[in-house]
Amino acid sequence: MDKQNPKKGAKEQGEQGGYQEPPAEVVRKVVEEPHEEEAGLQGFSEPGQDFAEEAAAPEMDATSFGVDQNILEVKQQIESQLMQAAGQQAAGPLAVDAFQGAGNIVGVGIGVSLPPTSTPGSEVVSSGLYPGKQALNLYVVERTPVEEMKAHVAQSMGVSAAAADDIPINVIVTGVIEAQPHRFRMRPAPGGVSVGHFKITAGTIGCLSVGRTAPRNSRLMVLSNNHVLANVNAGTFGDCICQPGPIDGGRCPADQIAILERFVPINFTAGAANFVDCATGWCWPDRVRRELVHIVGGAPQFFRIGSVPVAPVVNMAVGKSGRTTQLTRGTIIDVNATITVNYSGRLALFRDQISIRGAGGTVFSAGGDSGSSIWTWDASRRPVGLLFAGGNGITFANKIGRVLAALDINLVT
Amino acid sequence: MNDFPNEEAAMPYSPDSSTESSSPVHHVKQRHEQELMAIDGVEGVGVGRNSIGDDAILVYLRSDDIKARIPRSIDGYPVETKVTGIIDAL
Numbered sequence: 001m002d003k004q005n006p007k008k009g010a011k012e013q014g015e016q017g018g019y020q021e022p023p024a025e026v027v028r029k030v031v032e033e034p035h036e037e038e039a040g041l042q043g044f045s046e047p048g049q050d051f052a053e054e055a056a057a058p059e060m061d062a063t064s065f066g067v068d069q070n071i072l073e074v075k076q077q078i079e080s081q082l083m084q085a086a087g088q089q090a091a092g093p094l095a096v097d098a099f100q101g102a103g104n105i106v107g108v109g110i111g112v113s114l115p116p117t118s119t120p121g122s123e124v125v126s127s128g129l130y131p132g133k134q135a136l137n138l139y140v141v142e143r144t145p146v147e148e149m150k151a152h153v154a155q156s157m158g159v160s161a162a163a164a165d166d167i168p169i170n171v172i173v174t175g176v177i178e179a180q181p182h183r184f185r186m187r188p189a190p191g192g193v194s195v196g197h198f199k200i201t202a203g204t205i206g207c208l209s210v211g212r213t214a215p216r217n218s219r220l221m222v223l224s225n226n227h228v229l230a231n232v233n234a235g236t237f238g239d240c241i242c243q244p245g246p247i248d249g250g251r252c253p254a255d256q257i258a259i260l261e262r263f264v265p266i267n268f269t270a271g272a273a274n275f276v277d278c279a280t281g282w283c284w285p286d287r288v289r290r291e292l293v294h295i296v297g298g299a300p301q302f303f304r305i306g307s308v309p310v311a312p313v314v315n316m317a318v319g320k321s322g323r324t325t326q327l328t329r330g331t332i333i334d335v336n337a338t339i340t341v342n343y344s345g346r347l348a349l350f351r352d353q354i355s356i357r358g359a360g361g362t363v364f365s366a367g368g369d370s371g372s373s374i375w376t377w378d379a380s381r382r383p384v385g386l387l388f389a390g391g392n393g394i395t396f397a398n399k400i401g402r403v404l405a406a407l408d409i410n411l412v413t
Numbered sequence: 414m415n416d417f418p419n420e421e422a423a424m425p426y427s428p429d430s431s432t433e434s435s436s437p438v439h440h441v442k443q444r445h446e447q448e449l450m451a452i453d454g455v456e457g458v459g460v461g462r463n464s465i466g467d468d469a470i471l472v473y474l475r476s477d478d479i480k481a482r483i484p485r486s487i488d489g490y491p492v493e494t495k496v497t498g499i500i501d502a503l
Contacts, residue, residue: 203503227502230422237422264426276426277502314461333495334471336439338446339457343502355459355471355495370503391456391497394473406426 019210019220019285022259023238068134071110074167075136077159078108102156104149106174107139113168135168143173181293181300182323183248189222189257190302191292191373192321194244195281196228197235197260198252202245203228204323206373206386207305208290208412209280209404220412221280222258222288223403224371225388229279230263232343237261241281245323245368258283264406266348273351276398276406277341277370277388290413292373294327305375306382307411309400311335312354317377318384322369329377330356330364330395332384339396341389352402354385356395365395373400383411438468441488445470454479456500463491473497 082105113135138149146169154163161167183194183202191207206223210216222241226232229241239260242250249255258281267274291302312318316332334355341348356374358364365372365387374385374397385397404410442460449458449472457473469491472483480494 225502232502233423235422237420260422261420262422262424265423267425275428279422334459334461336442337457337459337471337473338450339459339473339500340450341502342499353459355461355473365503367501367503387503389500389502391473391500394495394497395503396500402426402428405428407424 017285018218020215020218021284022219022282067110070161070164070167071134071136074153074159074162075108075110078105078136078138078153078157078162081157081159082106082108102152104140104142104144104152105138106141107137109137109139111135111137111170113170133168135170136162137170137172139172139174141174144171146171180326181295182321182326183244185244185250185255186293186300188287188289189243190289190300191305192323192326193293194248194250194323194368195222195224195257195371196242196245196247196250197231198240198242198246199231199234200228200245201247202250202323202368203371204321204369204387205243205288206371207292207383208283208288209407209409210412212408212410216261216408219261219282220285220288221261221282221409223278223280223373223386223407223409223411225277225386226263226266226279227277227343227388228371229258229281230260232346233263233265235260235263235279243287248323257281257287262407266343268343268346268348272349274348275350275352275402276386277350278386278398278403278407280407280409292321294321304381305373305413306380307413308382309404309411310376310382310384311401312384312399316384317359318356318374319377319381320365320369320372320374320387322365322372322387324366324368325363328362328364329359330362331359333357333394337396339389341396350389350396350398352399354397354399356385356397358393358395363393365390383413436468438470438490441490442470445487449483452479452482455483456497461493463493467491469493471495473500475499 113133149171150163154160191205194202195205196202203224209221209223211219240252240256241258242252242255243257244250261280261282263279264276291304293300312332312335319329321327337353337355338351341350356364370388372387375381375383383400385400386403387397389396438460446458449455454475456475459471461471463469470487472494474494474496477496
């Protein structure tokens with residue numbers, strides 16, 4: 001779409017019309033400033049030297065590795081067919097016959113012949129195989145005889161070489177391979193997906209919000225943590241916020257959805273009390289949506305939460321949708337926790353926090369879920385908290401009422 | 414549109430801490446919070462329920478062995494311990 005031109009697009013928006021776009025001057029400043037060192041990603045080696053050496057070495061070449069040229073060609077042809085099909089599927093819902101014939105194939109690779117029951121949970125139907133011989137791996141949704149798969153590949157996909165007897169094929173039943181859409185770029189971006197200031201790794205979009213007073217009451221804003229949108233106090237107004245977050249491949253300005261608008265500084269002074277870790281990013285209205293997302297059968301489904309906060313109580317059932325652990329359910333076990341929180345070695349004291357245990361021994365959150373909105377697990381899904389920290393299966397969240405007061409915002413859900 | 418390119422993003426929040434809950438168990442927690450937090454390995458103190466549903470003081474611990482240094486009850490309220498390890502920003 002119009003990634004390079006942030007000025008276009010929002011005005012005619014129906015549902016989210018009436019909001020003002022982020023200021024052009026600030027945007028220009030951000031666009032002209034490519035990200036310098038990425039503080040949040042230190043410790044990772046640059047792609048380059050190490051790989052360059054290997055790539056230059058002749059024995060790393062696929063053919064001299066001994067990959068059968070016929071198998072390689074068939075694999076590449078099927079691969080390009082799959083990529084085309086994926087592009088078409090993304091445009092709409094799956095048809096009922098989506099997994100029939102060649103549509104049954106969800107992946108392709110090169111391996112060695114597998115004994116019939118070598119992979120737990122999968123069934124392998126091989127042809128022309130002996131132990132150690134190279135084979136084409138076809139990953140399929142439903143179990144299908146190998147000769148039938150060969151016919152589908154040859155006819156529907158037009159890869160006639162696949163029908164040859166000297167192409168050994170493993171048919172491996174994987175079912176639908178569930179992607180992790182919470183980490184991908186989505187437009188418009190819903191709550192529950194990866195987001196981040198350009199210098200961090202990634203956190204989660206909690207939901208949308210709007211300022212309570214002018215001029216902020218005409219700004220549509222994403223709500224998340226200070227340590228997600230404002231790089232732990234280091235950010236300044238106008239900084240680029242991208243979706244997905246940088247560790248998930250998001251880049252500025254190509255993937256920008258917002259600019260840093262406001263944050264509550266975290267006070268690391270010994271004895272100082274913090275109540276919230278929160279920030280807002282001023283959005284282009286056409287790049288975000290008010291719903292949250294979760295995955296049903298591999299496809300994203302959108303749902304809404306309430307906008308009027310409710311006070312947490314012990315034993316309240318709650319849910320969240322987040323970048324890493326996606327949709328989870330839990331129970332509030334504490335409504336007035338005072339805790340010490342570790343921000344990459346710096347400690348901050350937080351008071352009046354909620355703590356949550358995952359339902360039935362499950363994990364409620366993990367790194368990257370920071371910023372998720374937490375809501376009551378019932379039909380009203382009223383907002384309760386803003387997820388920001390955790391340890392050993394216990395998750396901590398700010399009270400949403402404090403978050404809204406501190407940022408002077410209301411939720412737009 | 415161009416009125417706020419240099420707007421200040423940092424906005425401190427300093428609420429009145431008396432807005433915190435004020436039931437008896439919360440008073441007990443608040444009174445003993447500092448001394449509990451001063452114990453090395455205590456990562457947090459809160460208010461919840463024990464295994465049979467009574468109001469309880471919760472104490473979050475860095476590791477299981479610190480449990481021995483935590484009182485079983487405080488001012489008549491049971492104490493529940495939870496091992497969180499170091500609590501990290503996620």
